[in-house]
Amino acid sequence: MKQVAFGLVVTLILVSCIGIGTVSAVSYSNKEMVLTFDDLEGGDAGTPLPVGYEGLSWDPEWFYWDADQDPYTPHSPSTRISSLNYGGWIDFSPLPQDVVFSGAWISGYNLTQVYFEGYNEGVLVGTSATLTPSETPTFLDAKFGGPVDKVIVVNSAFNFFCMDDVTYIEQVMIVDEDIKPGEEPNTFSRVSRDPLPVAIVGETELDVSKVNMETLKLEGIAPMNCSLEDVCSLEGVSGKDGCCDMVMKFDSRKLAKLDVIRHAAKGSTVPLTITGILADGTKFEGTDYVVITR
Numbered sequence: 703m704k705q706v707a708f709g710l711v712v713t714l715i716l717v718s719c720i721g722i723g724t725v726s727a728v729s730y731s732n733k734e735m736v737l738t739f740d741d742l743e744g745g746d747a748g749t750p751l752p753v754g755y756e757g758l759s760w761d762p763e764w765f766y767w768d769a770d771q772d773p774y775t776p777h778s779p780s781t782r783i784s785s786l787n788y789g790g791w792i793d794f795s796p797l798p799q800d801v802v803f804s805g806a807w808i809s810g811y812n813l814t815q816v817y818f819e820g821y822n823e824g825v826l827v828g829t830s831a832t833l834t835p836s837e838t839p840t841f842l843d844a845k846f847g848g849p850v851d852k853v854i855v856v857n858s859a860f861n862f863f864c865m866d867d868v869t870y871i872e873q874v875m876i877v878d879e880d881i882k883p884g885e886e887p888n889t890f891s892r893v894s895r896d897p898l899p900v901a902i903v904g905e906t907e908l909d910v911s912k913v914n915m916e917t918l919k920l921e922g923i924a925p926m927n928c929s930l931e932d933v934c935s936l937e938g939v940s941g942k943d944g945c946c947d948m949v950m951k952f953d954s955r956k957l958a959k960l961d962v963i964r965h966a967a968k969g970s971t972v973p974l975t976i977t978g979i980l981a982d983g984t985k986f987e988g989t990d991y992v993v994i995t996r
């Protein structure tokens with residue numbers, strides 16, 4: 703991600719001063735997360751959701767399954783969740799910030815009624831409308847009116863409902879990614895065997911030693927290796943600036959197989975996004991671009 707620094711231009715009689723403010727690439731962006739559960743296969747009423755699924759804490763009563771079963775229609779095929787205990791809770795407090803809980807898709811028998819309660823620090827923030835399920839999934843909009851750290855799904859019957867595509871808004875840190883640190887433009891040859899170096903630019907607001915290296919992915923591909931070195935600075939400038947950078951090397955042959963690169967025309971520009979998580983749980987991402995030369 704490249705951000706433009708705006709200089710303040712002051713003209714005083716014949717003297718012009720250009721003041722450059724402190725430049726930071728770190729900002730935060732609201733990102734909608736949709737938990738589809740579709741990475742979980744199989745399952746039945748005896749299969750609990752994995753502990754810590756998607757970094758959250760879940761009522762151990764939640765179970766998942768992917769087999770067809772009317773009227774428990776998944777909103778995203780094929781996996782959805784349910785519980786045999788009058789609903790269940792989702793605890794967002796493992797995340798570094800509170801979330802805005804949007805809602806989830808509900809289906810099932812019209813023998814029950816479902817609503818959400820949202821809590822923050824144990825205090826009720828809001829209660830959704832009440833939904834009577836049918837075999838057609840319906841979005842139950844939480845409309846809590848404020849951020850929450852816990853949601854309770856209240857179900858009036860022991861069972862008879864399922865839930866899918868749990869949707870919430872989480873803050874994601876936007877960092878400065880520099881493919882081929884200090885170089886511009888970033889050329890990429892699809893026949894190259896040389897590893898592609900990529901840096902996350904360290905700065906006063908981003909201590910890259912706090913990056914959990916095991917979580918780093920460039921378009922879903924893990925680096926071959928990573929190291930902490932001072933090689934570049936913000937705005938793609940080469941050389942040391944006193945702030946350590948996270949420097950990774952990626953297998954160019956794996957990158958060349960990505961659809962976005964494989965299908966790109968020669969000479970076109972392709973965004974490659976780096977994602978990862980800091981030690982405190984903060985999710986981050988950054989985007990830089992390569993120009994396809996071959």
Ligand SMILES: [Ca+2]
Nearest residue numbers: 738778781866
């Ligand atoms: Ca699903």
Ligand SMILES: [Ca+2]
Nearest residue numbers: 881882884885
């Ligand atoms: Ca570069």
Ligand SMILES: [Ca+2]
Nearest residue numbers: 932934943945
């Ligand atoms: Ca640096």
